[in-house]
Amino acid sequence: MTRPLVMTVDDSPSMRALLRHALTAEGYVVAEAEDGVDALDRLDAAAPDLVITDINMPRMDGFGLIEAMRGDAKWRALPILVLSTEFSDEKKQRARAAGATGWIVKPFDPAKLTAAIRRVLV
Amino acid sequence: MTMPAPATRPRLRPDGCRYYGIVQGARGVSADPQVMFSTVLGSCVAACLYDAEAKLGGINHFLLAEPQPGQQIDAQAAQRYGIHAMELLINEMLAKGARRARLRAHLYGGANLHSGMHAIGSDNAAFAVRFLADEGIPLVLRDLGGRSARRVDFQPALGRSRSRIVTDTLADAPPPRRIPVPVAAASAGDLDLF
Numbered sequence: 001m002t003r004p005l006v007m008t009v010d011d012s013p014s015m016r017a018l019l020r021h022a023l024t025a026e027g028y029v030v031a032e033a034e035d036g037v038d039a040l041d042r043l044d045a046a047a048p049d050l051v052i053t054d055i056n057m058p059r060m061d062g063f064g065l066i067e068a069m070r071g072d073a074k075w076r077a078l079p080i081l082v083l084s085t086e087f088s089d090e091k092k093q094r095a096r097a098a099g100a101t102g103w104i105v106k107p108f109d110p111a112k113l114t115a116a117i118r119r120v121l122v
Numbered sequence: 123m124t125m126p127a128p129a130t131r132p133r134l135r136p137d138g139c140r141y142y143g144i145v146q147g148a149r150g151v152s153a154d155p156q157v158m159f160s161t162v163l164g165s166c167v168a169a170c171l172y173d174a175e176a177k178l179g180g181i182n183h184f185l186l187a188e189p190q191p192g193q194q195i196d197a198q199a200a201q202r203y204g205i206h207a208m209e210l211l212i213n214e215m216l217a218k219g220a221r222r223a224r225l226r227a228h229l230y231g232g233a234n235l236h237s238g239m240h241a242i243g244s245d246n247a248a249f250a251v252r253f254l255a256d257e258g259i260p261l262v263l264r265d266l267g268g269r270s271a272r273r274v275d276f277q278p279a280l281g282r283s284r285s286r287i288v289t290d291t292l293a294d295a296p297p298p299r300r301i302p303v304p305v306a307a308a309s310a311g312d313l314d315l316f
Contacts (some may be wrong), residue, residue, distance in 0.1 A: 011222070014205045014256045021198075056213045058222065069295075082312075085210055096316040107206040109311035110198070116313035 005029040007048035009039045011057040022110040036060025055084040070099035079120040140185045151180035151214045155279040163208035163231030164271045170228040172281030173220035179278025182211045196216045228263040228283045230274045
């Protein structure tokens with residue numbers, strides 16, 4: 001059985017390493033990008049089953065990434081979770097309008113994160 | 123200037139500076155040259171970040187974990203909290219005009235105040251140094267470790283910091299009351315499905 005591939009998008013190498021550790025421990029394959037522009041460059045090659053993205057990033061933030069992905073038929077239905085320190089309703093509504101699947105507030109709990117992934121990958 | 127709770131009211135000094143106390147779990151970011159952040163550190167660590175071009179600085183005050191005697195630290199959970207504390211500070215600075223590539227750091231604290239206990243201060247200091255290295259943020263000044271508490275003053279708009287020993291007798295004092303580590307929000311980690 002093929003293991004699901006999760007692309008993590010975060011400008012912090014420390015956060016990407018933390019996510020990589022948590023996700024590989026649960027059997028997921030991980031691809032990484034450091035901002036929205038980098039993620040768009042890597043999407044075709046990685047062909048992820050799910051994207052987990054930060055919001056505050058240089059060059060292209062998480063909102064821009066979600067909007068760009070939803071504007072491309074290839075990624076219109078791909079689950080996208082936002083993982084951010086932000087927790088305002090205004091930001092969540094903006095992500096929802098852009099087409100995000102869900103929102104998780106940092107700091108993340110590995111068990112809750114993998115439970116959330118299982119929920120959106122069904 | 124923003125000052126997430128918990129924070130203290132400023133004290134006006136004769137030199138015209140407004141001193142803001144930064145307690146554990148708090149942070150402060152400002153480009154006001156009349157603002158001074160001040161904090162007292164034992165085993166906790168304070169990271170002072172500064173962007174010289176934006177003339178903007180920020181400070182936090184965090185503790186990875188403070189286990190009870192005999193209790194094991196959950197290293198992964200502690201690291202998650204440390205990264206989170208640093209990310210909140212960096213994000214706030216970026217939102218106010220700083221650039222990640224221009225950030226420079228000073229680190230203070232990480233003392234091991236109580237002999238015979240796990241070296242919590244060393245863990246905190248090691249985390250902070252490793253985090254900055256991983257993030258590519260140059261560490262230009264450090265005063266870490268030892269067995270004494272420090273008072274740190276940071277003038278964010280100028281990127282100037284200084285530390286001084288508060289007392290050299292704290293190492294023999296009884297362990298402090300355990301302070302719970304704060305989290306960002308009650309809903310942290312929960313999935314909000316759209």
